[in-house]
Amino acid sequence: MPRIDLYRNVHMGQRARLFALAVEVGAGDSADAAAGKRAAERCLAMTGELREHAEHEDTFIHPLLRERDPAAADALDAEHLRLDAALAALDDRARAFPAASPDARPEAQHALYLALNELISAYLAHLHAEETVAMPALWRHCGDDELAAVLGAFRASRTAQEGLTDLHRMLPALPPAVRASVARATVASVPGSEAGRSLDALSGTLAPEQRARLYADLGVPEAWALR
Structure with missing residues (x-):
């Protein structure tokens, strides 16, 4: 590992x-x-x-x-x-x-x-x-x-907005599998009712094809984020 x-x-x-x-x-x-x-x-x-x-x-x-x-x-x-x-x-x-x-x-x-x-x-x-x-x-x-x-x-020292900014800067440059792993861990850290909105927010700087791939890798439809 x-x-x-x-x-x-x-x-x-x-x-x-x-x-x-x-x-x-x-x-x-x-x-x-x-x-x-x-x-x-x-x-x-x-x-x-x-x-x-x-x-x-x-x-x-x-x-x-x-x-x-x-x-x-x-x-x-x-x-x-x-x-x-x-x-x-x-x-x-x-x-x-x-x-x-x-x-x-x-x-x-x-x-x-x-x-x-x-x-x-x-x-x-x-x-x-x-x-x-x-x-x-x-x-x-x-x-x-x-x-x-x-x-x-380090993560505890960041506000929610600072943590989101960190993800926005990083995620577009990562390979799909790594991006999905980071997104999965991030979504898992919020209450279930907020998971869709959290995923929608953290994927905000991804190109359309990157966003589609992320949702596919996570096994959820993009519309899930809007529920």
Whole structure:
């Protein structure tokens, strides 16, 4: 049976949304000031989300890692320096882009695109370190009960809306079987009378074909959610 992985699902969601954001920024119409402003705002929202995610890891995961495997924890700390610089650089570009003059906007957009991709480069290295250094270290030194306690503490710290947002960010990037497993566990945690509405809410960011597959995998008709 697979061991509990504290990183995999959330990291898959982050990768998918970072790549989509890079395409959006790169392909945007620099003559459309309103669209440029929205793209800049999405970049700032992403850096805010990534910082919040790092705070969650620092609170719930990395103290246990540092206690059990200080060398693995040191490897993650080294990644933070490059990552922090890339986050700050993207923030600067995103804040400057909406104020660029029409003539300067094409180059400002490309500078934003480059800054975003520099962050993605740094962030991918960070995710790789967590997935290939930190998680194996936790598997070596911790039992599944300890890893489950970490997940439980994090989930308990989230409001219902924050938990739903976490699922919305993650579910579209997961394989169908994993998506169904997450959805099944989520629905099982609410009263039976709320199960349909809960499934309808958590599947809100899925593409139509993903949503249809989820309901098929769970063995319920999509109309069940509307009862």
